[in-house]
Amino acid sequence: MIRTRHATSFLAVIAGAALALAGAGCEKGGASDAKVAELEKRIKTLEETNATNKDAMAFLSKVYDQNKAQIEEEERRTHAPDAMWAVDITGNQIDGPASGAYVTIIEAWDFA
Amino acid sequence: MRVGPTLEQLVAEYPGKVRVVYKNFVVHPDTALGAHMATCAAGLQGKFKEMMHTFWEKGYGAYAQTRDPSKMGEANILEMAKGIAGIDVARLAADMKGQECMQRIQSDMDELQKFGVSGTPAFFINGQFVGGAIPKDEFKRIIDEQLKIAEASGIPAEQYYEQAIMAKGEKKFRSVRDPKPGAEPAAESK
Numbered sequence: 001m002i003r004t005r006h007a008t009s010f011l012a013v014i015a016g017a018a019l020a021l022a023g024a025g026c027e028k029g030g031a032s033d034a035k036v037a038e039l040e041k042r043i044k045t046l047e048e049t050n051a052t053n054k055d056a057m058a059f060l061s062k063v064y065d066q067n068k069a070q071i072e073e074e075e076r077r078t079h080a081p082d083a084m085w086a087v088d089i090t091g092n093q094i095d096g097p098a099s100g101a102y103v104t105i106i107e108a109w110d111f112a
Numbered sequence: 113m114r115v116g117p118t119l120e121q122l123v124a125e126y127p128g129k130v131r132v133v134y135k136n137f138v139v140h141p142d143t144a145l146g147a148h149m150a151t152c153a154a155g156l157q158g159k160f161k162e163m164m165h166t167f168w169e170k171g172y173g174a175y176a177q178t179r180d181p182s183k184m185g186e187a188n189i190l191e192m193a194k195g196i197a198g199i200d201v202a203r204l205a206a207d208m209k210g211q212e213c214m215q216r217i218q219s220d221m222d223e224l225q226k227f228g229v230s231g232t233p234a235f236f237i238n239g240q241f242v243g244g245a246i247p248k249d250e251f252k253r254i255i256d257e258q259l260k261i262a263e264a265s266g267i268p269a270e271q272y273y274e275q276a277i278m279a280k281g282e283k284k285f286r287s288v289r290d291p292k293p294g295a296e297p298a299a300e301s302k
Contacts, residue, residue: 077228078288084239085227086281089133089273091216093160096123096131099270102262103130103238103255104277107119108137108224110232111144111172111184 114168115233118248122255129269130255134160136220137232143184145217146208147171150189152216153207154199162196228285238262239277 087106119132136148147167154163170192175183182188186208193201207213224234227241235242237251238258267275282293 072289075289076287077230079228079241079243080286080288080290080292082292083241083286084277084281085236085241085285086239086278086283087135087227087236088223088278089135092220093134093155094131095120095134095161097128098131101129101131102269102272103126103258104133104236104273105119105122105130105251105255106133106135106236107115108135108220108229108232108234109116110137110139111147111167112139112232 115245116164116168118251121248122251125252126255126259129259134164135224136217137224137229137234138217138221139232143175143181146186146189147184148217149208149213150186150193150204152213153204153210154193154196156207156212157199157203159196159199162199163193166192166196226284228287238273239281 089104089106092106123130123132136152138144138148151160151163151167154160167189171183171188174188175181186205189208190201190205193199193204227236231243233245235246237254238261240254240258242254262269262272262276265272265276286292
């Protein structure tokens, strides 16, 4: 969108310059008509390029938003690496000392 | 995925210092719930590990090869149980249908989901989350790190999990995007 706005401003400048030159052309006669025509041609080319880029930018912007949302969703499900969780182990089966072990490994397990 | 043998090796290699707590997380209840009920029921007779080993080898192993759901079914479970020394198969059959084991499994799953567990295997090592199976050496690295912290804490080993993990640990899931409790929330980037 920023690029599109810049491109629009740029076109406005070019168009302004073209009009100024066209005005000057009126004073100086036919030699300037060719320059005006050349400028109009260039403006047209720029407008076409801008229209093409606008579609491409809109597409890229959509892809970017989708990727960003996907990454954010993934992060929302990813455990914070600096966290320590208080998981209750009351009543669970234990291998090793029931108490007196400095390290407790809890396994979430399934037959799968 | 079966990581039980690795965990049992770790318990043996760190005698008295490491324990493994098993919490049920039934991902495929249509096929595996009966087996979880059976291991729980065997646990009521002090035969949890025996039932788990037997089922992994003769029940799940056969199911994984054939995809025959009857291998995970009650009749096969009770047949396998006959090979476990000292187990009362009639009591096992009754307990497999009992409320006690159903509540145990449901309670385990509720507790694990509270902490963001969504698949197996998953581990909490002194409260630190590890998602998925890891090599034995990686387990050992984490255990050694946790042992250093624990032994330097001055807390008796018998009270360590309660005092250092349960009392100070976070009580619900926090994602990598969420601020640590007590920390200032990060400004939203535009």
